[in-house]
Amino acid sequence: MAERGIKGEIALLCYRVGKQEFAVPLSEVARILPLLPVANIPHTPEFLEGVVEYDGILIPVIDLRKRFGLGEGGAAEEARIVVVRINGEKVGMVVDEAKDMVQIKSSEVKKPPTIFPGLDAPYLTGVVKRGERYLVLLDLRRVLTTEERLELFGLEGLLSGEEPLRKKRRRKGEKGGRAKK
DSSP: OOOTTOOSEEEEEEEEETTEEEEEEGGGEEEEEEOOOOBOOSSOOTTEEEEEEETTEEEEEEEHHHHTTOOOOOOOTTOEEEEEEETTEEEEEEESEEEEEEEEEGGGEEOOOSEETTEEGGGEEEEEEETTEEEEEEOHHHHSOHHHHHHHHTHHHHHTTOOOSSOOOOOTTOOOSOOOO
């Protein structure tokens, strides 16, 4: 079954976040970096760790554990920043471990369940079983909402002193804004 655009054979980068293994098409991966110091930016979404310089530009770095509600991760020696392309923009994703690369056929991709623990089904392209491993294929275009992409890629204005495009992140106990899932 070819799910959400997976056709023919495709190479995947496999990585671990928490106990779950995820995968993204290798064609969407720009680089795997060691876990670098990140410059924190105030008034940004909780899952945004900050920015790092990569290839002469500042790129936002998101923590997938926080994004998926999987709790805080430690700065383990295996942790990496996977730089991916989302709609033409580079984004760093903090993962617990970059595991390996695999080649799959579209027939191996199974439709994701509508309710997946810790994730919304729209993020998912499908699930692949390789031996005893289950690889959850992420749709990078859907990991961030349109509003979140505008917030993240509007960071240049924040860094230059302009008014940010986003609303301030609410502190625990404050009313208003979106409810957390």
